[in-house]
Amino acid sequence: MIQFVETDFSSVDDSALEAATRSGLVTRDLRGLDELQEAVRLVRSVNGGSLLAPVDLLQTLSQSGNYVGGAWRGASLVGAAFGFLGNERGAVYLRSHLISVGRGDQGAGVGLALKLHQRAWALSRGIHEITWTYDPLARRNAWFNLAKLRARATAYYPNFHGPMTDEVNNGDESDRCLVRWDLDQPFSLGQPHRNPPADTSVALISSAAHTPIVHDRPMDGRRIMCQIPEDVVAWRRRDPGLARDWRVALRHTMGSAIAAGYSATSMTRDGWYLLERAAL
Numbered sequence: 001m002i003q004f005v006e007t008d009f010s011s012v013d014d015s016a017l018e019a020a021t022r023s024g025l026v027t028r029d030l031r032g033l034d035e036l037q038e039a040v041r042l043v044r045s046v047n048g049g050s051l052l053a054p055v056d057l058l059q060t061l062s063q064s065g066n067y068v069g070g071a072w073r074g075a076s077l078v079g080a081a082f083g084f085l086g087n088e089r090g091a092v093y094l095r096s097h098l099i100s101v102g103r104g105d106q107g108a109g110v111g112l113a114l115k116l117h118q119r120a121w122a123l124s125r126g127i128h129e130i131t132w133t134y135d136p137l138a139r140r141n142a143w144f145n146l147a148k149l150r151a152r153a154t155a156y157y158p159n160f161h162g163p164m165t166d167e168v169n170n171g172d173e174s175d176r177c178l179v180r181w182d183l184d185q186p187f188s189l190g191q192p193h194r195n196p197p198a199d200t201s202v203a204l205i206s207s208a209a210h211t212p213i214v215h216d217r218p219m220d221g222r223r224i225m226c227q228i229p230e231d232v233v234a235w236r237r238r239d240p241g242l243a244r245d246w247r248v249a250l251r252h253t254m255g256s257a258i259a260a261g262y263s264a265t266s267m268t269r270d271g272w273y274l275l276e277r278a279a280l
Helices: 015-022 032-047 055-063 110-123 139-148 232-238 240-259
Strands: 026-029 067-073 076-088 091-101 129-134 152-157 176-182 200-206 212-214 223-227 262-267 272-277
Touching (some): 076 129, 139 152
Antiparallel strands (some): 026 067, 129 176, 152 176
């Protein structure tokens, strides 16, 4: 018989429970085919029918000790997430693969509640790092990952998934940044930089016409900033050529900076990445 192990929060901090309660949610591991099928329906409704989470995969992940979680508002599943266990140089980490939040609940704290449930799940199993990838042109995701969660982007992968046909990514190359979230420190919400620190050079900025302007300068300073547009998904639909220009420009600047040893450590509300090189 399949055994489903509930996350034990008794040995970790209670930030996950606090975040869920504050948003009127219950976050917990998903179990059984009925709940997993509900998660599949949610993911499909958000991603335009793309088969990103078939139920047989979720069942296998759940049964084999990987992460499958959900956020409930009353009897309704409003968010779902899943991930895989990985191993890097002998250390086990959680690779978060997907979080989907129902269209009517986006911006209501569901994503944060699920991310903190992931954190509690990992810590209760002795796991100290969560990684995931995201589109570096997605400003809202960048702000959430880097400014709010205080994770950092340490790798840039051009066209990571190859062609994608879902409603969000269709028509663009699938560049992704790898995010690392260190779980060893007690969680608290971060605050984005409002003004660039001193000694910061600008590598990419938006013109008044919303086109990218690349500043080709030697990458030898301590800090670099790159600006991205407010809503790249809208540009993909309205002006695919401009969206591709932004893709190429960010790959040339942010991608090159990360390859040269910088990490993206924060994001401002108005779309500026802060990339920093570790002190020598």
